[in-house]
Every structure is written in C-alpha cells, then in structure tokens.
Amino acid sequence: MCWHLLQDKEKIIRIIEYLIYEQIEIKVRIEGEETKYSSRFFEIVPGSNRGDVSVSSDEVLELVMDKLAPERGNSLIQQFPKVGVELFANDYLCRCQTKYICATNTYPYHGLIMSFPEFLELEEKRREERATLESPEVISAVFDLVKGPGKDQSY
Known part of the structure; x- marks a missing residue:
C-alpha cells in the first residue's frame, strides 16, 4: 500500500476540523497493543508551550479527544504516550502519529490532550503507478x- 505525505x-x-464537525470516529493504536481503541477529536486548541511537536515555528497546537474505549486504553496511553491514529476522511484512509500530553476534566475540555501531528499519511487509491507521458513537440x-x-481566410 502506498501513502502520500x-x-x-x-x-x-x-x-x-472536518472530523470534529462530522464527529467521525478515529482508531488509536498504542505501542505493543493489538487492540485498536476508539475515540473522537473534540477541538483544536492553542498549546501551552510545553515543547511539543509543531509543524512550523508559529503557534503550537494541541488536540482534545474523547477518552479511549475500551477504558483500558486510558491507562495504557499514559505508559506509552506515542500513539498512531487511523481515520477516514472522505473515504481516504489517513494515519498520523501523535503524543499523549495529559488528561483533563476541566471545563470545557473533558478527555485527553494530544500533540498536533507533524504530518498525515493518506492512502493512495490508484491500483497502478501513474503513467507520465512526454509532451509531443508543438504541432501547428x-x-x-x-x-x-480577395476573400480568402487563413486559420
């Protein structure tokens, strides 16, 4: 399977934001576990400058997501904070890596705070490699x- 970065x-x-608006379920993979845990993203929030991963030097962002189901995942994620996330966006399988920062029960966020992913990998849907054709010379x-x-016309 090929992936686009x-x-x-x-x-x-x-x-x-689309996943949040549509309340699309995500799957979380914790290191060393075969079980995929279910959750949903709630919101993208400004980070608190804990030195977390950011794509650019501008604002650090964090993700708030629901607690994991089954419940066992919520204690495992504290022991193994680097997790893989799988999701479907417009019928494209996507995946990314993120890191557990902390749990929160403070209004308005109840759930897990995660680092914002540096990149997303999108599944390639083509079954074969794209053929690239060389452009022919200009024909006139x-x-x-x-x-x-006296009425002749040229096109």
Missing part, C-alpha cells in the same frame, strides 16, 4: 478557406 499544517487543520497547422477573389 501531507505536511501542510493548514490542510491538516482543515481535515481535523494552417487552414486556408477560399471564398473567392
């Missing part, structure tokens, strides 16, 4: 339309 922070934000033609004496 998306590193444009603005595009990643739009994809995650002139059409002469004879209408009578």
